[in-house]
Amino acid sequence: MVTKRDAAKQDVGVEEELLQASDCCGNGCTHCILDNKPRPSKRVLLAGKRNVILSYTKFRLLRRESLDGQVLQLHFGHAAEQGTDTEDSVLDIPPGHHVMLRVGSLLRPYSPYWSDFQAREFRILVKLQQEGPMSRHLAAVRPNDLLEFRGPIGQYVHDPMEAKCIYILAQGVAIAPTLPLVRQVLENEEDMSRLWHLVCARDLQHVYFREELLEFAQFWNYRSCLYLPHQQCESAACKEAGHCDPECPNLRRSLRYRETAKVSRLDASGLTTHSNPSIAGQRVVIVAGDSNFQRNMALIATQSIGVDPAHVYLL
Ligand SMILES: Cc1cc2nc3c(=O)[nH]c(=O)nc-3n(C[C@H](O)[C@H](O)[C@H](O)COP(=O)(O)OP(=O)(O)OC[C@H]3O[C@@H](n4cnc5c(N)ncnc54)[C@H](O)[C@@H]3O)c2cc1C
Incomplete structure (x- = not known):
């Protein structure tokens, strides 16, 4: 020992x-x-x-x-x-x-x-x-x-005793290090924190760990949304537009139960839709992606959902 x-x-x-x-x-x-x-x-x-x-x-x-x-x-x-x-x-x-x-x-x-x-x-x-x-x-x-x-x-430390609203913004393969962050909250029954997992990828094909995200979605305190600006199906209309229509039936069919997706980049107005001001708890934002993504998301988070810059963590 x-x-x-x-x-x-x-x-x-x-x-x-x-x-x-x-x-x-x-x-x-x-x-x-x-x-x-x-x-x-x-x-x-x-x-x-x-x-x-x-x-x-x-x-x-x-x-x-x-x-x-x-x-x-x-x-x-x-x-x-x-x-x-x-x-x-x-x-x-x-x-x-x-x-x-x-x-x-x-x-x-x-x-x-x-x-x-x-x-x-x-x-x-x-x-x-x-x-x-x-x-x-x-x-x-x-x-x-x-x-x-x-x-x-690294420096990130999570205190499960204090219920928080945690926004995890992930880009491409950088979704990988966000999985343990989600698991540590969901696997602790006493942790009352809520999670919003906002996953940015080119299209559905480039969303890694979809199965894990679906498992997470069974928990009361987890929500996710995929942002897929380059999603494009085989339909003539979507090909001509260069991406699927937000209501594209082929895209809806490709999504699994409890999966939600937007055919756009995650921006300030997108993030605001997840702000849920009626839910109490300190706002924490964790950003995983390249340095441009980290910079943009940190700025958007402080401006659109008013997160204290001290509670923005860049992985
Ligand atoms: C904290 C941290 C954690 C990381 N974790 C992972 C991880 O889990 N998995 C992973 O694949 N990589 C990760 N990376 C990136 C990884 O460390 C290497 O940079 C990457 O694997 C490329 O290394 P390389 O020597 O092959 O190429 P490099 O010589 O580093 O880069 C070759 C070219 O690719 C560009 N480039 C490098 N990385 C990226 C990128 N992410 N996006 C766009 N262009 C890029 C460079 O600007 C350069 O032009 C992480 C980086 C950091 C800072």
Whole structure:
């Protein structure tokens, strides 16, 4: 068993390691590793265990699935060194936190959409970027390959004791890190917070995790809406317009029970329709997407639903 003192020593070791500027990936992450030192969480300290990912650690690729050639689902498991006792270790990646992947001197952040504390496994969704050096590497990884990760990096903390209205705005593959944020509210019966999950994608084909969203929709405190500006069916009218009509019957038929979609971008007036002023509770906005999306959504949220900028979190 790892004592609190051991964990503190482990933390000090990590701080020394983080003093190097070369640990920053240079991608301009909102929560840079240099300001967000991976350290043992309360959960890990209470469990009296060691979080295996606090310093660079090898993970084995257990499963690789290609969704559409450009997007991969990768499932990793901790590769314990021979002779080490795995009983004492866990994998703790809190919701809203990311991990750093290191291949040689190349560093890139990724945001797990699922992780298992005891089994020390996690999954990421990767969009391969043309000409991207890490994308080239990940396109070639195969089951059993070993990759090095470190983390968790981030600042978001959710207090389940205070019921809030939480707006989660996600763009494209960045829906992935929002799933643990939703699960942590829905899986806690005592958490009275309400969630609005607003998912922006080109079209229905580019909405990832539709099954999970439908499962979430069974909970009283979860609402979602898909924003699909480029949705286009085969009908002559929609082809001519370049996108489906808001009332397009083909689009309605493509939607599942409890799925709602708009053929537009999410903008200030769209966000206002979800503001529900009669529902009490502090407004919190979490934005997951590229830096442009984060900037625009943060601005819209503060202007249209009056969220205090201190309660806008960019992942
Ligand atoms: C906090 C954080 C979490 C992240 N989590 C994930 C994740 O879970 N899954 C994931 O796939 N990626 C994620 N990313 C992006 C990821 O770290 C890499 O940037 C991406 O995989 C491309 O790496 P690369 O080395 O192949 O290409 P790079 O050299 O980084 O980029 C190649 C080209 O693609 C462009 N580009 C890079 N990323 C994007 C993007 N997201 N949208 C549009 N253009 C882009 C670059 O501007 C460049 O022109 C995250 C980024 C941050 C900051």
